[in-house]
Amino acid sequence: MNRPERFVSLFGFFAFKYPSSWTNETDESGHYLFYNANGGQGVLRVMVMPNDFGSDDEKMIEEVLNQxxxxxxxxxxxxxxxxxxxxxxxxxxxxxxxxxxxxTAKKDKVVLFALTVQSLMKELPLAISEREEVEAMIGSLEFLNEH
Incomplete structure (x- = not known):
């Protein structure tokens, strides 16, 4: 990941590092968007949703697996x-x-990362590289407080 920037979510719930060459925005639904504005292949959307099981992270993870x-x-x-x-x-x-x-689930929330790539492009070197960058972003995720 080139010169990482640090993203902190609204209210400081979580943070992660992302490439400085990527743009980050918030859409009208309050989802966080990240993409490489220099000819990137995909868009990463990060969404925060309620945990249907209160603060039981393991039950929520199991539910996502089952669904x-x-x-x-x-x-x-x-x-x-x-x-x-x-x-x-x-x-x-x-x-x-x-x-x-x-x-992933933490306390009363689920954080969902969704990387969208046009299927015809998903095996191109740039798309594979972007997927690896997203995995590095996810690997740097930290929860900052216990909402």
Whole structure:
């Protein structure tokens, strides 16, 4: 990851490092967007949602695993955080997109990272490199306070 920047979420719930060459924005839904504005292949959307099981992180992780069984989910551990990782294909405006998901739970919230790449481009070196950069971002995730 080139010269990382540090992103801190609204209210300081979590933080992670991202490449300084990437742009970060917040969309109208309050989701955080990250992308390489210099010809990147994908867009990372980071969403914060309620934990349906209150503060039981393990139950929420298990629920995400169960809800996505058909997509062959796996557990991914990075920086003391346990993620459920899975991949889905979506058709949007007659184009096929691959979305890589990583979900983790902390206290009463779920943080979902979703990297969207046009399926025709997903095996290109730049798309693979961006996926690796996203995995480094996820690996740097830290929870800052206990909302």
């Amino acid at each position: 996505n069984r058909e997509f062959s989910p796996s557990l991914y551990v990075a920086n003391k955080n346990k993620f459920v990782h899975f991949v889905k294909e979506h058709t949007i405006n007659n184009s096929l997109f691959t979305v890589y998901y990583w979900a």
